[in-house]
Amino acid sequence: MSFLLDTFGDSQNALLDTVLDLTACLPSRERYTRLLAALSRVVGNDACALLRCRGDVLVPTASQGLNAEVMGRQFRPEDQPRLAAALASRKPVRFPADDSRPDPYDGLLLNDSGGRLQVHSCVGCALYSEDDLFGVLTVDSLAPGAFDGIEDRVFEIFASIAAVAMRYETFISALEALANHRGLVSRELVREALLRGGRMLGESPLMRDLNREIDIVARSDLAVLLTGETGVGKEVVARTLHARSRRADQPLVHVNCAALPETLAESELFGHVRGAFSGANADRSGKFELADGGTLFLDEIGELPLSIQAKLLRVLQFGEIQRLGSDKNHRADVRIIAATNRHLAEEVKAGRFRADLYHRLSIYPLHVPPLRERIEDIPLLAGHFLDQARVRLGLDRVQLASSAVEALTRYSWPGNIRELEHVILRAALRASSRGSSVMLQVEDLAIGGMSAPKRVPEVESASGTSRSLAEAVADLQRQEIRAALDRSSQNWSEAARRLGLDRSNLHRLARRLGIK
Known part of the structure; x- marks a missing residue:
């Protein structure tokens, strides 16, 4: 006990400095380096190291008296019996000079290029904070019995300080990761709000049926496959599904699969780590991580390359993602809504789409009807787009003449709702040259690029009518x-x-x- 008091009397400044470093704004490596320097001043070791648990290996975090190459190594406890013994104990473990178990640092001591110097005194301390194991502290000397006069309490104090420092670093890293995730999600939500508007409109029987189906499936987390022609409003249906679901207060992240080059698709969906490929200068979250807790909308899923389809299937099966260039798995709690204008069953037969992925996505298929099958919704939709046009063009009032409404209802609408929106906006722009309050006429519509709308041709029935x-x-x-x-x-x-x-x-x- 007298040695302990003398040691602390001679080195109290070193210990106090170490404690103060816990609250200092220092990089983690600098904090650990200072701790090891203080330890060396107190116990007089020739080498010491802090190793952090990372999965089933120990990774050096800081060292003194050891070659630089140690910092690039990983140590498996099953291959290093001394490290394994230290990890298995709550108390410092001392290894005498004649201990037959090899020291992990033999041949790695500083200024020992020939590997002639051997460790003769060694102490290992597991780094516990409460019941959490963070790593191990090792202290070595070339002299036999070098630590015999130092009580275990000295090593326990430094090990406790190291464990608290590692716990602090872990908490800070987790908070930074959470803040980064929330920031990315916020930016994604703002972008969605700015770039994507619209709501699901329609009172036709087909739309009432679709609304009932949405209400049924929205309550679950089942994958939904939206089918329908280009321009029918599949994205609006996806947003409506998300808004009526239990995940409505979480992000809805949109991915246009048709716009993903095959070389970047994996990174865009699953993220990547720094150095994964040329130009990957930092870790980056993928869309799955951004959507964690919410909904991921995979638009134009039929355009996704086969190589990415296989990786997507694994994510859907196991709920785990792996960033490009990383060997770590991350959990992702994501509800999938996919959309396509292709007949995926035919794509499966043609070998362009994986059958297993198709069945995984189409647990609950929803068909969005084309505009020509719900003609009665056209006046309602036209009114919505007229109001948008009025705001965008700064007009006081925009209305449709009855003849224009009739023309809209008799057109076949190959481009569906998207075409109707563009027709209304172009017509309002043309008519705005006549003043700030305008009545849109048939000639303003120019449907299909013509001065008057094409009409659905009439045929003669067997009765001659x-x-x-x-x-x-x-x-x-x-x-x-x-x-x-x-x-x-x-x-x-x-x-x-x-x-x-x-x-x-x-x-x-x-x-x-x-x-x-």
Whole structure:
């Protein structure tokens, strides 16, 4: 005990400086280096090191009296019996000069290029803070019995200081990572709010059916596959799904798969670590990490390269992501909504889309109907886009003439809602030359690039009366569905298979045609 008091009497400044370093604004490496320097002043060792637990290996964090190459090494406890013994004990472990277990630093001492110097006194201390193990502190000397006169309490104090420092660093790193994640999420949400607007509009039977389906699936975390032609509003449906889900207060992150080059797709989705490829100058979170806790919307999923499809499937199966260039797995709690204008079942048959990924994504498929199948929604949508045009162009009032409304309802809309939006905006811009309060006429619309809208052609029925092509097509659809039902003994699933339709889509079509 007298030696302990004398030691602290002679080196109290070293110990006090070490404690004060815990609260100083220092880089972690500098803090650990100062701690080891203070330890050396107190116990007179020739070498010492701090090693941090990282998975199943020990990684040097700081060292004194050892070659620089030590800092680049990793030590596996199963290969280093002295380190294993230190980790297994809550008390300092002393290794006498004649201990048969090899010292991990033999041949690595400073200024010992020939490896002639051997460690003869060694103490190892596990670094515990409460019940958490952070690493190990090792103290070595070339002289046998060098630490015999130093009580365990000295080593325990320095080990406790090191453990607290490592715990502090771990907390700070976790807080910084969380703050960085929240910052990225905030920027993503702001970007979404600025760049993406719109809401799901429509009172037609098809849209009422779609709304009911959304309400059903929104309550779950099931993957949803949105299908439909280009411009029908699949992204708006995805936002509506997210807004009605339990994840509504978490981020909705959008990924346009069609815009991802194959060389960058993996990094964009899963992130990368510094040095993973040329130009990777810092660690970067991928879209999965940004969406953690929320929803990831994979738009145009049919455009994703096959090589990335395999990696995406693994993430969906196990809920783990691995950054490009890293061997660590991260958990990601993400709800997936995917969208495509392709017939993925046909893409699977053609070998352009993985069957297992298709089935994983299409747990709950939702079909977004084209605009030509819900003509009754056009006035409502047109009114919405008129209001947007008024604000964007700084007009006082913008209205549609009745003849213009009729023209809009008789057009076939190959570009769907997106085309309607652009038609209204162009028409308002043309009409704005007449003043700040305008009434849009047929000639302002220029649908399809013409001065007047194309009309759906009329055909002559068997009775000689004229009817539109849409009506003729609807009659043909009714005939084919009824025939398929008759051949299938009124089995709707079998009829859907015969017609090459999804069963839910067939039911919706039948309701629209008045068959159900």
